[in-house]
Amino acid sequence: MRKWVTAGLAGxxxxxxxxxxxxxxxxxxxxxxxxxxxxDGILLGRDLFYDPVLSGNRxxxxxxxxHPRHGSSDAMSLGLGEGADxxxxxxxxxxxxxxxxxxxxxxxxxxxxxxxxFTVMFHDGRTMADAAAPYGIAMPDGFALxxxxxxxxxxxxxxxxxxxxxxxxxxxxxxxxxxxxxxxxSDAWAQIAAQVATIPNYDMRIRRQNGDQPPxxxxxxxxxxxxxxxxxxxxxxxxxxxxxxxxxxLTPAQARGMGLFYGAAGCATCHSGPFQTDHGxxxxxxxxxxxxxxxxxxDRGRHYVTGDPADLYRFRTPSLRNVALxxxxxxxxxxxxxxxxxxxxxxxxxxxMRYQPAQAALPDTQGLADDWAMMNxxxxxxxxxxxxxxxxxxxxxxxxxDLLAFLDALTDPAAAAGRLGVPNAVPSGLPxxx
Ligand code: HEC
Ligand code: HEC
Numbered sequence: 317m318r319k320w321v322t323a324g325l326a327g328x329x330x331x332x333x334x335x336x337x338x339x340x341x342x343x344x345x346x347x348x349x350x351x352x353x354x355x356d357g358i359l360l361g362r363d364l365f366y367d368p369v370l371s372g373n374r375x376x377x378x379x380x381x382x383h384p385r386h387g388s389s390d391a392m393s394l395g396l397g398e399g400a401d402x403x404x405x406x407x408x409x410x411x412x413x414x415x416x417x418x419x420x421x422x423x424x425x426x427x428x429x430x431x432x433x434f435t436v437m438f439h440d441g442r443t444m445a446d447a448a449a450p451y452g453i454a455m456p457d458g459f460a461l462x463x464x465x466x467x468x469x470x471x472x473x474x475x476x477x478x479x480x481x482x483x484x485x486x487x488x489x490x491x492x493x494x495x496x497x498x499x500x501x502s503d504a505w506a507q508i509a510a511q512v513a514t515i516p517n518y519d520m521r522i523r524r525q526n527g528d529q530p531p532x533x534x535x536x537x538x539x540x541x542x543x544x545x546x547x548x549x550x551x552x553x554x555x556x557x558x559x560x561x562x563x564x565x566l567t568p569a570q571a572r573g574m575g576l577f578y579g580a581a582g583c584a585t586c587h588s589g590p591f592q593t594d595h596g597x598x599x600x601x602x603x604x605x606x607x608x609x610x611x612x613x614x615d616r617g618r619h620y621v622t623g624d625p626a627d628l629y630r631f632r633t634p635s636l637r638n639v640a641l642x643x644x645x646x647x648x649x650x651x652x653x654x655x656x657x658x659x660x661x662x663x664x665x666x667x668x669m670r671y672q673p674a675q676a677a678l679p680d681t682q683g684l685a686d687d688w689a690m691m692n693x694x695x696x697x698x699x700x701x702x703x704x705x706x707x708x709x710x711x712x713x714x715x716x717x718d719l720l721a722f723l724d725a726l727t728d729p730a731a732a733a734g735r736l737g738v739p740n741a742v743p744s745g746l747p748x749x750x
Contacts, residue, residue: 341578342590344559345551349431349590351466353542358736360521361543364536366749367742369511369518370477371398372485372492378476378540380407380749381423384734387641388426388548393649393676394606394687395419397481400679403749407679416684417481420607420615422649425642427731428591428635429469430545436595437472439631439647440609442621444468459501463534470541474533478504505533512536517743550638550731555722566725572715573722581709581719583661586633592726597630601664601704602646603671604690606678613689614696615648629703640727644677652677654723658716663708665701 364370365378376398381390383403391404396417400409409417421439428434435445446454451464453471459478465471476482478496484504487497492511495504513519513531522531525539555574557565566574577583588594597618608615618627631647644650645657652675660667673688690696711719738750 341559341574342588342592344556345431345590349433349551350545350549351430351432353430353545356521357525357539357542358546359543360518360525361539361541362547362736362739363518363742364512364540365543365547366739367744368746369515369742369744370508370536371483372490373398374511374744374746375399376483377749378473379738381419381482382426383749384547384732384738385750387638387643387732389423389642391643391677393422393644393652393678395423396679396681397479398483398485405677405679409679409681409684411682413682413684415481415486416607416681418607418678418681418685418687419481420609421647422644424634425638426544426548427550427637427642428548430467430541430549431591433589433591433595434635435468436632437468440618440621441597441632443472443475458499462502462505463532465534465537465541467541469544470534470537473540473544474505474537477508509533509536515743547735548731549735550728552730553637553728554725556728558725567721569718569721570725571722573718573720574725576711576715576719577722581711581715583719587636592636593633595633597627597632598705599629599631599703600661600706601629601668601700602631602660603648603650603668604696604700605648605650605673605676605687607685607687608690613686617647629700636723636726638727638731640724641732648676650676654720655716658719658723661706661709662711662716664704664706665708668697668701668704 368374368377370377380403381395382388383390386404392407396407396409397419399413399415399417400407402408424439437443442456444454445452445468449455451461453461453465453468455461455471456475459475461471478484478501480486480493480496484496485493487493491507492504495507509531519531522535523529526535554565554570586594586596586598604613604615607613609620610616616628618630640654643654644652645654650671651657651660656675671691673691678687739748742748
């Protein structure tokens with residue numbers, strides 16, 4: 317580990333004073349922000365994360381859409397799920413496919429989801445900590461937890477396995493997909509746990525973790541969550557070093573950008589706290605493309621979960637840690653670059669109205685998907701625009717450049733390279749996405 321330069325307190329204070337911040341800088345992240353996990357659980361989770369054995373047709377792994385090579389996402393606006401081949405931008409539907417397999421939302425990066433304060437999962441928060449819900453975690457209707465899990469993250473990870481487009485496959489193809497299509501959710505999870513338990517290596521390692529019980533989906537969940545928490549922790553960026561007192565960690569442009577972020581540009585209103593998120597929901601009018609979560613390609617964000625008109629087009633504020641590595645941006649991946657995403661914030665209504673389909677990165681679905689139903693309908697653009705709750709922020713081009721430089725200072729280079737990295741092989745013997 318690099319030895320940190322301890323800045324003179326006076327120099328640090330005068331730099332801070334010169335920035336005239338409207339909001340306080342966050343406290344620095346510490347080990348205490350993360351629960352401890354044991355190494356056997358982490359290694360088990362790593363194998364499961366890269367193993368297609370968790371999918372109905374044994375053809376897609378978590379890592380296919382959350383790959384370290386693509387910043388723990390897939391580098392696509394909207395990825396292709398089960399049934400497609402390849403990784404990232406080279407992923408393709410095989411000739412003759414009859415299912416579009418287009419995923420309705422951008423695959424989020426997994427950075428720092430293991431920190432205790434991340435209790436809201438998905439772009440719409442449909443899994444989140446909730447003291448009133450069974451086992452303290454709200455789940456989508458019909459997907460009730462069967463056992464206690466340690467975090468919302470551990471509860472989230474058992475859902476992609478039951479999504480027909482993501483990992484389960486279509487009814488008629490395999491027992492998991494059949495159970496899902498008959499709403500036998502418990503059977504679907506039991507089937508996946510059984511697929512894992514048939515492999516002696518997994519059976520033995522899970523029994524070592526759970527007191528020699530037959531493997532249950534909760535065991536798989538816990539190991540995946542432990543792995544994500546360990547592998548995708550990103551807390552040693554230039555910004556972290558600055559917060560810890562190293563005055564020289566930021567370049568002058570990055571320091572000016574930080575001043576704008578926590579000051580005149582108002583970013584910290586929503587991107588607050590040590591991980592640059594309030595974990596709340598806001599309507600900022602990012603363009604809508606692809607199949608959507610609702611009919612006709614629509615996606616009304618948090619409203620999809622609550623039905624509350626106040627939540628129309630509100631999406632969760634994403635953390636900005638390692639954001640330079642996770643293009644494209646927005647819940648549907650509408651913007652290919654950070655500059656585009658930030659320019660949208662500076663004038664959201666104009667950004668939405670001017671948006672051009674060519675900006676998106678979408679793998680070819682051979683005419684099976686209509687991606688532009690929403691943006692081709694002026695009335696839909698107006699409806700989304702009407703919900704926007706973010707005022708325009710006039711910034712000069714030089715200020716925008718500084719803000720972008722600051723976002724670059726949120727990258728942790730060691731985390732980007734991967735701590736454990738991609739395994740050479742997984743216990744099922746199935747091909748590892750790499
Ligand atoms: C086909 C692509 C795909 C696969 C495979 C996939 N995911 Fe995802 N993942 C997504 C998308 C898209 C979302 C966002 C969905 C939404 O918000 O509605 C997501 C969301 C998540 C989240 C929530 C992140 C956040 O910030 O809220 C976690 C955690 C996650 N996935 C982990 C996993 C794990 C673990 C697996 C394997 C069991 C997996 N994913 C398999 C595409 C995928
Ligand atoms: C009103 C709350 C709010 C404010 C203020 C705000 N943002 Fe955001 N930001 C969001 C939300 C919500 C999203 C996700 C929108 C979506 O996915 O549709 C987002 C997304 C982003 C993204 C894309 C991240 C990703 O992973 O896709 C970046 C980059 C970003 N914001 C930077 C900024 C910067 C820089 C500022 C200050 C100029 C700012 N934000 C101000 C709420 C806000």
